[in-house]
Amino acid sequence: MKRFHWGLLALAIVACVVAAWIIYVPGPTAFASGSTVALGDYKGTNPTGVPVSLASGDIVKRGEYLTRAADCEACHTAKGGVPYAGGLAFNLPFGTLYSPNITPDKETGIGNWTDADFINALHKGIAPDGSRFYPAFPYPSYTLLTNDDVLAIKAYLFSLKPVRQETEPNSLAFPFNQRWGMMFWSLFYNSNERYRPNPSQSAEWNRGAYLAEALGHCGECHTPRNLLQAVDNKKKFAGAVTAGWRAYNITQDATSGIGSWDLDTTAKFLAHGHVEGLGTASGPMGEAIDMSLRHMAPEDINALVVYLKSIPAIADTSLPLPKTMLASGFPTNQEIAENARGAMIFAGACAACHGWSGKSPILSYADFVGGRTVNDPTARNVAQAIIWGVTRHTPNGVVTMPGFGKAYSDEEIAAVSNYITARFGAEKSRITAADIKTIGKQASQ
Amino acid sequence: MITLHVNGQPHDVDASPDTPLLWALRDVLGMTGTKFGCGIAQCGACTVHVDGQAVRSCQLSIGSVGDQAITTIEGIGSSDVGAKVQKAWLDLEVIQCGYCQSGQIMSAAALLAHKPHPTDEDIDAAMAGNICRCGTYVRIREAIKKATAA
Amino acid sequence: MEKIATSEISKLSRRALLQAGAAGILLLSFRLPQARAAGDTFAPNAFIRVGNDDVVTLVMPQVEMGQGIYTALAMILADELDANFDKVVLQHAPPDKAYNNPIFGVQATGGSTSVRAFWDPLRKAGASARGMLVEAAAQQWSVDPSTCRASNSEVIHDASGRKVGYGAVASLAATLKPVSDPKLKTLKDFTLVGRPVQRKDTPDKTNGKCQYGIDAMPAGVKFAVIAECPVFGGKVGHVDDAKAKAIKGVQQIVVLDDCVAVVGDTTWTAIRGLSALDITWNEGANANVDSAQIWEALRTASKGPGAVAKKVGDVDAAFAGGTHYEGVYELPFLAHATMEPLNCTLHYTKDACEVWTGTQVIGRVQEYVAKALDLPIEKVTVHNFYIGGGFGRRLEQDMAIKAARIAKEVDGPVKVMWRREEDTQHDVYRPVYHNAVSASVKDGKIVGWTHRITGSSVIVRWLPPAFKDGVDIDAVDGAADQPYGFPNLKVEYIRAEPPAVPTGFWRGVGPNNNFFTIESFIDEIAHREKVDPVAFRLRHLDGNPRLKAAIQLAAEKGNWGSTLSSPRMGRGISAQNAFGSFIATVCEAEVDESGEVRVHRLVAAVDTGIMVNPDTIVAQLEGGLIFGLTAALFGEITIENGRVQQSNFNDYRILRIDEAPKIEVHLIPSTEHPGGIGETGTTAAPPALCNALFAATGVRLTRLPIDRNALAGRKPA
Numbered sequence A: 001m002k003r004f005h006w007g008l009l010a011l012a013i014v015a016c017v018v019a020a021w022i023i024y025v026p027g028p029t030a031f032a033s034g035s036t037v038a039l040g041d042y043k044g045t046n047p048t049g050v051p052v053s054l055a056s057g058d059i060v061k062r063g064e065y066l067t068r069a070a071d072c073e074a075c076h077t078a079k080g081g082v083p084y085a086g087g088l089a090f091n092l093p094f095g096t097l098y099s100p101n102i103t104p105d106k107e108t109g110i111g112n113w114t115d116a117d118f119i120n121a122l123h124k125g126i127a128p129d130g131s132r133f134y135p136a137f138p139y140p141s142y143t144l145l146t147n148d149d150v151l152a153i154k155a156y157l158f159s160l161k162p163v164r165q166e167t168e169p170n171s172l173a174f175p176f177n178q179r180w181g182m183m184f185w186s187l188f189y190n191s192n193e194r195y196r197p198n199p200s201q202s203a204e205w206n207r208g209a210y211l212a213e214a215l216g217h218c219g220e221c222h223t224p225r226n227l228l229q230a231v232d233n234k235k236k237f238a239g240a241v242t243a244g245w246r247a248y249n250i251t252q253d254a255t256s257g258i259g260s261w262d263l264d265t266t267a268k269f270l271a272h273g274h275v276e277g278l279g280t281a282s283g284p285m286g287e288a289i290d291m292s293l294r295h296m297a298p299e300d301i302n303a304l305v306v307y308l309k310s311i312p313a314i315a316d317t318s319l320p321l322p323k324t325m326l327a328s329g330f331p332t333n334q335e336i337a338e339n340a341r342g343a344m345i346f347a348g349a350c351a352a353c354h355g356w357s358g359k360s361p362i363l364s365y366a367d368f369v370g371g372r373t374v375n376d377p378t379a380r381n382v383a384q385a386i387i388w389g390v391t392r393h394t395p396n397g398v399v400t401m402p403g404f405g406k407a408y409s410d411e412e413i414a415a416v417s418n419y420i421t422a423r424f425g426a427e428k429s430r431i432t433a434a435d436i437k438t439i440g441k442q443a444s445q
Numbered sequence B: 001m002i003t004l005h006v007n008g009q010p011h012d013v014d015a016s017p018d019t020p021l022l023w024a025l026r027d028v029l030g031m032t033g034t035k036f037g038c039g040i041a042q043c044g045a046c047t048v049h050v051d052g053q054a055v056r057s058c059q060l061s062i063g064s065v066g067d068q069a070i071t072t073i074e075g076i077g078s079s080d081v082g083a084k085v086q087k088a089w090l091d092l093e094v095i096q097c098g099y100c101q102s103g104q105i106m107s108a109a110a111l112l113a114h115k116p117h118p119t120d121e122d123i124d125a126a127m128a129g130n131i132c133r134c135g136t137y138v139r140i141r142e143a144i145k146k147a148t149a150a
Numbered sequence C: 001m002e003k004i005a006t007s008e009i010s011k012l013s014r015r016a017l018l019q020a021g022a023a024g025i026l027l028l029s030f031r032l033p034q035a036r037a038a039g040d041t042f043a044p045n046a047f048i049r050v051g052n053d054d055v056v057t058l059v060m061p062q063v064e065m066g067q068g069i070y071t072a073l074a075m076i077l078a079d080e081l082d083a084n085f086d087k088v089v090l091q092h093a094p095p096d097k098a099y100n101n102p103i104f105g106v107q108a109t110g111g112s113t114s115v116r117a118f119w120d121p122l123r124k125a126g127a128s129a130r131g132m133l134v135e136a137a138a139q140q141w142s143v144d145p146s147t148c149r150a151s152n153s154e155v156i157h158d159a160s161g162r163k164v165g166y167g168a169v170a171s172l173a174a175t176l177k178p179v180s181d182p183k184l185k186t187l188k189d190f191t192l193v194g195r196p197v198q199r200k201d202t203p204d205k206t207n208g209k210c211q212y213g214i215d216a217m218p219a220g221v222k223f224a225v226i227a228e229c230p231v232f233g234g235k236v237g238h239v240d241d242a243k244a245k246a247i248k249g250v251q252q253i254v255v256l257d258d259c260v261a262v263v264g265d266t267t268w269t270a271i272r273g274l275s276a277l278d279i280t281w282n283e284g285a286n287a288n289v290d291s292a293q294i295w296e297a298l299r300t301a302s303k304g305p306g307a308v309a310k311k312v313g314d315v316d317a318a319f320a321g322g323t324h325y326e327g328v329y330e331l332p333f334l335a336h337a338t339m340e341p342l343n344c345t346l347h348y349t350k351d352a353c354e355v356w357t358g359t360q361v362i363g364r365v366q367e368y369v370a371k372a373l374d375l376p377i378e379k380v381t382v383h384n385f386y387i388g389g390g391f392g393r394r395l396e397q398d399m400a401i402k403a404a405r406i407a408k409e410v411d412g413p414v415k416v417m418w419r420r421e422e423d424t425q426h427d428v429y430r431p432v433y434h435n436a437v438s439a440s441v442k443d444g445k446i447v448g449w450t451h452r453i454t455g456s457s458v459i460v461r462w463l464p465p466a467f468k469d470g471v472d473i474d475a476v477d478g479a480a481d482q483p484y485g486f487p488n489l490k491v492e493y494i495r496a497e498p499p500a501v502p503t504g505f506w507r508g509v510g511p512n513n514n515f516f517t518i519e520s521f522i523d524e525i526a527h528r529e530k531v532d533p534v535a536f537r538l539r540h541l542d543g544n545p546r547l548k549a550a551i552q553l554a555a556e557k558g559n560w561g562s563t564l565s566s567p568r569m570g571r572g573i574s575a576q577n578a579f580g581s582f583i584a585t586v587c588e589a590e591v592d593e594s595g596e597v598r599v600h601r602l603v604a605a606v607d608t609g610i611m612v613n614p615d616t617i618v619a620q621l622e623g624g625l626i627f628g629l630t631a632a633l634f635g636e637i638t639i640e641n642g643r644v645q646q647s648n649f650n651d652y653r654i655l656r657i658d659e660a661p662k663i664e665v666h667l668i669p670s671t672e673h674p675g676g677i678g679e680t681g682t683t684a685a686p687p688a689l690c691n692a693l694f695a696a697t698g699v700r701l702t703r704l705p706i707d708r709n710a711l712a713g714r715k716p717a
């Protein structure tokens, strides 16, 4: 009897430990050696705020930089809509969330918010009426921002033209529509603590960490989530699927991550979302580059690179080493016969821009060769790009790939996706029409 | 000022480097044989050759052409392959409204230059990017075969 | 072929004016229009000019948009004129009533009417001119004209071995009284008609020389790109042009109440300028219109009372007893997607305007541009061009009117361009149609048939006199005069205009809808009656031997009844007489497990009466069939929030070469009056395809475009 009780207790303890381990998530910079200190106690260069070149600017200017760095626009703008007026639909498994209007319109935007309201929202995920935000709004990251930075962002947003645009109500199923539930989630997963620098790391590293963790919230997409949908820093930056797109492994793993990219390459990719021979960012990363990263000061990009370079490698065995060899100048008949439908759709709709060899005859942004996307055997991002199209800002203007999802069937999109990975990637994909249907619906619109 | 080498002649073009070759040819140089159909690389009406490759001129900016040789429909007849294709096109009366045909002929000529004896699959693959709203596809296939036989 | 000149202002002599039209051309004006060749001397009618230099110029009353009409009409004229065809020069007709299409009474090219309408008038015009030239030569030689003959632009007097070129007698011919009832050739005397003749327009289409409206480059032309409110009927609200103005080469921003245009030094700068504009639209009343609503309204309207287009026998009696069948068939909005996007170039000066464009209705362009600019009509000169695809889109003048309103604000000539997206989203669309059909079958034959057609009336706007007693003659074309001679028949038309969406003619016009319905439904009945679809059709065609012969030939050449190479394949047939032609089409198509369709082969047999240029007829059928397949496989314009959702070829799909089937066309020789052929293939393809898909899968598709989910046996998405 007694033994039985002990057994039960042991079991309960194990269960608790396991549960705790599952629920427990280390802090975003916990991987780094050395211990952190409160900002006020940090002696190094201030890692927060804006770069030196902007530091003397007025609060709106600074706010603009920080707003971009925090990439508010990407989520708070509907496709084709007015920037910051909200309305982007996030299609989640348990319903649809719409991003709110954050222009200073008094009725439909945040025009009535006080400084305290705004700080509360970004640090605690609590709206002025006391209701809780869903963590689609990355307040567990924004909580790391200093009050100054938060208020600069607010100042910038309040300098925008107010736009009257009602936000569509969310359509979440029970129990997810119970916002109060987020209270408990926050208890676990929102530290409600400002960024803590790490004196044993360089000043650049600390600035990079602030940019990546507090502002850029890279982990919100690139880090897998645990059962409770919290960013699981035990697998920091190891790659995850967000909004239907695969955010790739950006750890220093040489095969599946970006460990083989040198500093310069990494910086270029961050600044342009494209490096010849390494492909082009599309989907949400393309947007993050266009709306956020390409506006960053070079020293901030470098700081980010330093920080990224310190991320421990985690291998993702599902991702092969990208193929760097060009495909043949023209497919063989045998190759066509293997996937005739894919080959012909490619010939008709894709080859003109992307080229037969994977090297674009038009512009390098359309190159396939060496890119992660075509080397992803799930073909998820290839398919999303085909369904929704891609728009990117390059130093020479906007480049666009039109979306084909409205006129091509799921079977056709699957066929051409598989053709593309087979011809240009290291491993051919086997995406199905059913997959296309599912993932197409996951993308934010 | 950007210099373009079109059909063997240098041409100075005073237009911003991001101008697609299509519009430089048509609006600046007055060479209207190259057509605008979609502007998004989906129809092939604007096809020209750049160093012998069939390229959609609506997508290629003049800033990135450099001194590569550009051949347009106005100049394709001076190559053997081009002349053969043009003749086959007339012999089989491929053309209807003709609006897509500059592009069709340029794509066909590029195919034959690289593959003198294309299979049916090759023809489909090389020509699938060229839409013909008049539906001349049946004859395009035949004409390409005829041009190879010639 | 020499380059086709655009019209020049003529200073024709008074004498020539008096002789004009004296050939007694049916329905044609007695005035001589302002078109001529340089140095012409002899201008006996609107179509023929002969110069002292022997140059024979033929003025084309119908526009060339790919259908080969310049060659066909020139052949008819040249044949009767005995002109040397290799040397004739062609000219676009200027706007003038003399070139009115006798079928419409409007200067328009459409409805597959060109050869049908101009066959007689052009033969008479050619023969009359030939008669005058022969007479002139005979006078010169003082011989009896009946002892002379003409050939290859020469008059020949065999008895004396003398010959004289047309040019040399042109001046004299011009003084003669026209031959009012010229002797026409008999079929066997034709030297051009009926033979495959190399097209006149194609050489310049292989080398970039051919000019379309979009290629017009009057000196100093500027380039404008237009944006209209994405919601039909919406207006411009506010335009912020600061960013656009900052672009080098952007010259002007024209803001009208319903559209905005950016003028630049190249089309590209204009495009960039336009995308840099921040335009707020007042979307207006249509901002909530969507496809679902439009369909619902159409279906509701279809239940209302209809205007009777045709009534034969006693339908009620026929439906008493017998087996009763019913069907509903629906067709979507379609865009034209001509390869040459809409464009119009104009040069407006205070008191005149010059227009360069490719149009199917040049007279209307002149008239409406004049109205838009508040100019007297004669102050508007219109130069017509080759057309890079009409399909009915260029039977409208909306683009010319908008371009004129923009040109009015611009100094110097300006080319107004529609980007593909704008072209797709501001089309006049093939209407949505709803058809309710029923039939009563007794002893294996259809004895009663009713067909109620509900849809927009294009005619009411385009040719009002042809809308009578609530019936749109185009909308019931092919239904009221259906080919099977059902003894008891009632065809009704219900006019229902969709909210917001403008509608227009689209290649195949009314028969598109009606033959999709009739030929799908009759196939369905044959199947339910367990009779072979070919045999079932033939049963009803004793009164229509030409169609019967076409079906028999198509069935034979299409291996009707033989086994297909795969169990997933099916063979279907459609038959129709429309546009004065009789056609039967056999389609072989395959459906895979996912519902994807591959069309393998189309075999058509056609009786189109006398054939002017047989190879062109084959070409028109090949192209028309593919046009119809594109619509059946992909075509649908949908509306959401008052906007068209499709934009370019990525989402409004056009069949590509790898998807094109093998096509065989078999021509049936005939001595009947020539029929129309430009639209025949388009209307034939969709029902032939759907019947083949039924044969392959057992799934009857009653709507277009084809539903791949239904074919795969899946629930709709």
Ligand code: FES
Pocket: B035, B036, B037, B038, B039, B040, B041, B042, B043, B044, B045, B046, B047, B056, B057, B058, B059
């Ligand atoms: S215009 Fe360039 S491909 Fe269509």
Ligand code: FES
Pocket: B095, B096, B097, B098, B099, B100, B101, B131, B132, B133, B134, B135, B136, C066, C339, C388, C389
């Ligand atoms: S010939 Fe008209 S689009 Fe090809």
